[in-house]
Amino acid sequence: MRNLFIDILVKEARLNKKIVLIVGDLGFNVVEPFKKEFPNRFFNAGVSEQSMIGIAAGLSMNGFQVFVYSIANFPTFRCAEQIRNDLDYHKLPVTVVSVGSGLGYGNLGYTHHGLQDYALMRSFPNTIICSPADNNELKSSMKFLLKNPLPSYLRLDKSLDLTINNNKGKINPGDWNLIQKQKNSKKLLISTGSTYKDCKNFIKNQKGQYNWYSIPMWGMKVKSSQYKKLSKFNEIVTFENHIQDGGFGSWINEVLSVKKSKKKIFVQNKFINSKVIGKVGSEIYLNKLYGPR
Amino acid sequence: MKNIERLSKKIRKNILKISYQSKSAHIASSLSIVDIIATIYSKFIKKNGNNIFILSKGHACLAHYCLLHELGYIKKKVLNSFGKNGTVLMSHSSHLVPGVNLSTGSLGHGLPVSTGIALSKKIKEEKGKVFVLLSDGELNEGSNWESLLFLTHHNLNNLVIVIDYNKIQSLDFVRKTIKLQPLKDKFLSFGCKVSEINGHNDKEILNCLKKKTKKPLVIIANTIKGKGVSFMENKVLWHYKSPNLKELISGLKELDNN
Numbered sequence: 001m002r003n004l005f006i007d008i009l010v011k012e013a014r015l016n017k018k019i020v021l022i023v024g025d026l027g028f029n030v031v032e033p034f035k036k037e038f039p040n041r042f043f044n045a046g047v048s049e050q051s052m053i054g055i056a057a058g059l060s061m062n063g064f065q066v067f068v069y070s071i072a073n074f075p076t077f078r079c080a081e082q083i084r085n086d087l088d089y090h091k092l093p094v095t096v097v098s099v100g101s102g103l104g105y106g107n108l109g110y111t112h113h114g115l116q117d118y119a120l121m122r123s124f125p126n127t128i129i130c131s132p133a134d135n136n137e138l139k140s141s142m143k144f145l146l147k148n149p150l151p152s153y154l155r156l157d158k159s160l161d162l163t164i165n166n167n168k169g170k171i172n173p174g175d176w177n178l179i180q181k182q183k184n185s186k187k188l189l190i191s192t193g194s195t196y197k198d199c200k201n202f203i204k205n206q207k208g209q210y211n212w213y214s215i216p217m218w219g220m221k222v223k224s225s226q227y228k229k230l231s232k233f234n235e236i237v238t239f240e241n242h243i244q245d246g247g248f249g250s251w252i253n254e255v256l257s258v259k260k261s262k263k264k265i266f267v268q269n270k271f272i273n274s275k276v277i278g279k280v281g282s283e284i285y286l287n288k289l290y291g292p293r
Numbered sequence: 294m295k296n297i298e299r300l301s302k303k304i305r306k307n308i309l310k311i312s313y314q315s316k317s318a319h320i321a322s323s324l325s326i327v328d329i330i331a332t333i334y335s336k337f338i339k340k341n342g343n344n345i346f347i348l349s350k351g352h353a354c355l356a357h358y359c360l361l362h363e364l365g366y367i368k369k370k371v372l373n374s375f376g377k378n379g380t381v382l383m384s385h386s387s388h389l390v391p392g393v394n395l396s397t398g399s400l401g402h403g404l405p406v407s408t409g410i411a412l413s414k415k416i417k418e419e420k421g422k423v424f425v426l427l428s429d430g431e432l433n434e435g436s437n438w439e440s441l442l443f444l445t446h447h448n449l450n451n452l453v454i455v456i457d458y459n460k461i462q463s464l465d466f467v468r469k470t471i472k473l474q475p476l477k478d479k480f481l482s483f484g485c486k487v488s489e490i491n492g493h494n495d496k497e498i499l500n501c502l503k504k505k506t507k508k509p510l511v512i513i514a515n516t517i518k519g520k521g522v523s524f525m526e527n528k529v530l531w532h533y534k535s536p537n538l539k540e541l542i543s544g545l546k547e548l549d550n551n
Contacts, residue, residue: 055408061413
């Protein structure tokens with residue numbers, strides 16, 4: 001997924017001179033094609049995330065569309081206020097890219113686990129979160145961001161190389177991407193990010209009664225557009241590779257709690273159990289014990 | 294230079310009046326930077342020009358707003374709404390105000406953003422300089438030092454960093470809080486060109502701002518917090534206190550007589 005991201009960015013940068021990539025001294029074996037082809041539009045800010053986001057803000061104030069690349073919590077929590085004040089408040093066209101969503105860097109320990117980043121990034125009113133489930137969703141998200149530069153957060157799986165069928169080519173923030181339709185069912189499985197296997201297992205165990213949609217782009221900006229679509233279902237299950245607190249499932253819960261409705265919708269959140277904190281192991285190992293199910 | 298002096302006096306008088314009206318803090322921080330920003334705007338900043346100014350010490354925005362009023366960006370009615378309910382002129386710098394490029398108030402944001410703007414000018418081979426004004430207490434923020442590493446590595450000599458070195462921060466004197474000395478050596482060791490000046494002498498400020506340097510320029514402007522009103526000068530108290538009517542009248546009288 002990360003290599004595909006760089007491929008897309010390189011192709012765009014050939015046509016669009018406004019594209020700049022800044023890395024936080026990370027991206028070995030990933031970012032080199034961009035650096036090689038556009039040395040004047042590639043910068044390594046070093047290990048200094050606060051400065052990196054501020055610099056990205058300054059570049060974008062003078063006409064550039066900036067992608068800031070790092071891993072895990074470094075480009076989010078470490079520089080949270082720079083994202084809040086410099087990027088989001090000023091509505092600047094900067095995309096913060098983080099690789100290693102969820103437990104992608106499982107062996108590296110809690111410092112590298114991306115478990116709470118939705119909570120932070122979805123609290124910013126102008127920022128769109130892009131958490132693609134597969135390569136197609138990454139392509140559609142990038143297509144949108146390149147056409148509509150805005151404050152955004154692209155959350156990538158470390159090693160996923162998956163292409164799910166039925167993806168639309170064009171998608172907007174808040175749109176649902178159909179993965180599996182179940183006729184005459186009022187049950188919904190709604191997921192975001194890299195949760196394909198967990199969702200598939202869940203549906204298999206439930207004997208396939210669910211309509212399955214993914215939301216690759218979401219956030220506060222498109223929250224109010226969700227109620228109408230969600231209220232068509234009686235039972236909703238959410239899936240994410242993030243803890244429940246402040247996560248995607250909580251976002252859906254909040255959508256459903258805002259409107260007064262006589263209709264009772266049963267909601268269940270599937271998420272990474274916070275008991276994973278302090279535990280170490282491969283992504284597969286940790287997911288088996290603490291992943292969404 | 295007489296024009297800059299006159300401009301500075303007008304700004305200082307308005308700072309006093311509005312601080313009194315709004316009962317707002319940071320009057321001394323605002324008085325401290327008047328001569329610096331009056332010189333920068335008089336000589337370098339034009340509407341839609343190539344140069345750009347960023348006030349990183351956003352708590353001194355009242356001085357900036359009063360200056361922008363004198364230059365026609367902000368109407369008198371708007372200026373008088375400073376600090377009031379529903380106003381656009383909140384008590385920290387806001388990009389929603391005409392003529393202000395960056396919302397600041399949380400310290401340590403202005404230099405990284407200015408670094409990015411200076412870098413963008415280098416990439417585009419664009420003319421003009423970026424002037425950024427920081428407070429001394431603000432230098433406690435690590436983000437500044439991160440950016441100094443970057444801007445000297447990329448030799449952004451189109452960036453002018455002015456430090457309002459009034460030697461008082463929020464709760465106490467700088468030397469009693471987190472000492473900055475030897476400040477000049479710190480910037481020199483990063484690879485900047487450093488000049489030390491009297492931050493209330495328009496001629497010295499101008500001569501220094503005009504310098505063409507091969508390296509990024511840091512100007513350590515020695516200033517007096519509360520400059521222009523003797524009973525406010527160099528007192529920690531006036532970081533937060535606003536003047537009462539008696540103090541306002543006395544302050545305005547002093548400014549008129551000088």
